[in-house]
Ligand code: FES
């Protein structure tokens with residue numbers, strides 16, 4: 044039995060019919076064709092599927108789509124403004140070489156956003172903690188940490 | 198130092214915007230109209246005879262379009278040894294063996310259908326230890342495989358790796374000190390964040406298009422063509438289109454069964470078929486780094502000059518043979534040529550077992566061998582009563598040297614690397630206190646100028662310039678995140694006098710791109726870079742020739758800067774590139790400005806004795822580390838990490854640092870935390886919770902130091918740096934642990950349990 048969910052997606056209201064077993068990730072990628080959110084494990088262990096739900100990070104691969112009803116969801120596609128201007132975090136990732144294969148990047152950027160929204164001047168420890176749920180195999184994280192520091196003006 | 202405009206600059210990756218906005222398209226994001234979803238059924242046993250497969254129920258499920266088994270598919274065989282059919286008939290030899298596969302209209306139906314396939318097996322005795330597998334009477338993995346002089350059935354592969362230089366036995370007799378140890382290394386996984394996958398599609402003429410994430414497009418094309426031939430589709434064409442690659446690290450240097458299965462399903466259904474691995478499949482059905490048992494002896498004179506190195510190695514090949522079986526040829530590199538050692542003997546055996554089969558992973562055997570060699574250097578130095586720093590300096594390689602494997606060492610910054618690491622660690626002050634804090638170092642050699650593994654080590658480049666002055670570089674190189682397109686753009690921009698922004702690099706389509714042997718052996722910057730530079734030189738010459746006509750100046754007097762062609766004599770004589778191009782195209786008897794260049798470095802294939810100058814230049818490096826070892830818990834904490842590398846020249850220091858950070862981080866995982874646990878052939882930890890790769894909380898700050906030796910054969914002096922970052926990591930850490938608490942761990946990963954056990958044994962011995 045399909046159910047309808049209504050939520051705010053990247054600032055716009057959406058209404059989608061979903062099968063109750065679907066995850067938010069499946070709805071985003073398969074129904075809404077927002078493929079910027081990646082699946083690295085499907086088990087809540089890598090953070091590639093990170094989206095912001097009411098401003099907080101969730102692993103959308105294990106998050107039931109039905110529970111997004113009435114909430115606000117931000118995916119990587121929502122981070123650039125309407126004119127296609129990059130968010131300062133995105134700019135910093137580019138500038139500091141925080142991107143290699145890029146598969147972890149959308150999730151990593153959103154975790155960084157959630158962190159900085161809550162704490163504008165995180166310590167290095169706090170940054171590392173804030174992105175600890177996002178695995179990256181390419182970069183060794185150091186340029187990512189630098190990028191996040193730079194955005195917070197450190 | 199020369200005045201470069203684009204070389205040595207920290208230029209962001211060209212595709213970074215696409216990736217950071219989620220617009221980059223990876224295989225899982227790809228949809229082709231009418232596409233079906235493929236799914237594979239694997240063996241539940243390590244070794245068993247297949248008695249019966251019943252696919253009827255799966256076939257009847259609505260939405261299923263085709264079900265295939267090894268009994269109703271053509272006899273494709275793939276892999277280095279051609280011992281691996283994509284779907285197995287008669288017998289399974291490991292848990293990852295593909296027994297059946299199907300295609301359905303959506304992934305859920307495919308999943309449901311795969312569970313409806315019934316297979317009956319007769320379990321066979323299995324073998325998981327390569328040393329046991331070599332014994333007479335051991336169960337045979339491939340009964341038809343014959344080996345040895347007598348051509349008898351055996352599990353030992355017919356790949357007798359053997360490198361002999363000088364007289365090891367004599368040198369051993371004359372050595373003042375001899376160390377003898379057994380080291381062990383185990384499986385680790387690439388853990389590419391993007392899982393494997395492909396889309397296979399046939400056109401009406403039965404030509405195949407593969408959307409793939411391969412690191413070796415031209416070679417994969419050949420593999421797929423062979424498969425088409427086996428399917429009765431001789432003379433058909435294959436086009437390989439690369440999507441964004443979610444990490445490579447060697448995992449995509451071979452083609453896999455799933456790719457052939459997708460091809461078979463697409464052919465059967467006449468529809469495009471997509472297969473995407475789950476993370477679990479990624480862990481158990483792709484091929485990890487080789488495990489090895491390494492028996493090593495090294496000796497030195499009284500004053501610490503190395504006399505010999507003698508290594509016997511047994512490699513667990515697993516049930517099938519990929520290119521990974523050739524890692525011993527790369528292991529020969531550190532074995533023969535890391536430090537000056539006049540007498541060398543190396544014998545390695547690859548042995549079939551019922552374990553998963555291994556393959557290439559960043560370093561390609563080098564990290565395994567270097568772990569043993571450079572751990573034991575510390576042991577030997579201690580026997581000789583020499584500071585391991587001095588021991589290394591005394592035996593360090595030098596420019597102009599010819600090593601026992603006939604490597605001709607060109608530029609060599611090893612001494613500088615060792616020195617700078619010692620300096621940064623304050624080595625002489627700090628080392629040798631055994632107070633729970635310890636200092637260690639280890640060095641590495643790797644090919645720096647490509648490697649002639651295949652008959653060719655070449656790469657082609659085409660450059661054309663359009664009407665508006667945009668420089669289109671079409672290269673054989675593959676970018677899988679390391680930044681090949683950016684480095685190539687920098688090289689072309691520098692050579693031609695244009696800006697990096699004016700360069701567009703195309704590298705994703707075998708119908709368009711020139712030939713190349715793939716992204717391996719850290720060769721892309723060097724080989725594809727030299728190729729691009731060659732093409733840029735040629736195209737610039739053409740350009741100046743046509744510009745000369747329109748500007749009324751001789752070509753020698755012209756140059757390009759910032760997309761303006763100008764006369765070096767008369768600043769008034771100048772014209773924008775685009776204008777010159779348009780004038781050339783729109784003229785009667787017009788001309789196209791375009792050049793191609795094929796670069797194949799003067800690298801040599803190894804001869805019958807496995808000797809020869811494999812690479813025109815070699816990359817050296819030294820890592821140094823300070824650790825703190827908790828004697829209560831066995832936990833090892835890295836306090837300081839220095840990675841010094843002879844890079845020739847850093848074309849793009851930011852991307853280069855990214856390679857070293859990423860490599861070293863992977864290396865720290867190799868040293869301390871990562872292990873694919875196989876129990877009777879079954880992968881027990883196919884997930885990120887139980888397979889411990891480093892997180893942002895675990896990685897230490899790494900200081901990179903680039904030693905620029907400006908190699909005469911490199912593009913603007915550069916050497917390859919893709920792999921070196923993880924090669925010396927494990928021995929450096931092991932050596933530091935020894936310095937901290939006096940225990941020598943000879944088996945990776947160095948877990949707290951192993952450290953504790955060794956500490957306990959040490960106190961018991963006292
Ligand atoms: S894909 Fe969701 S955590 Fe890995």
Ligand code: FES
Nearest residue numbers: 144147179180181
């Ligand atoms: S950039 Fe490849 S996984 Fe992070």
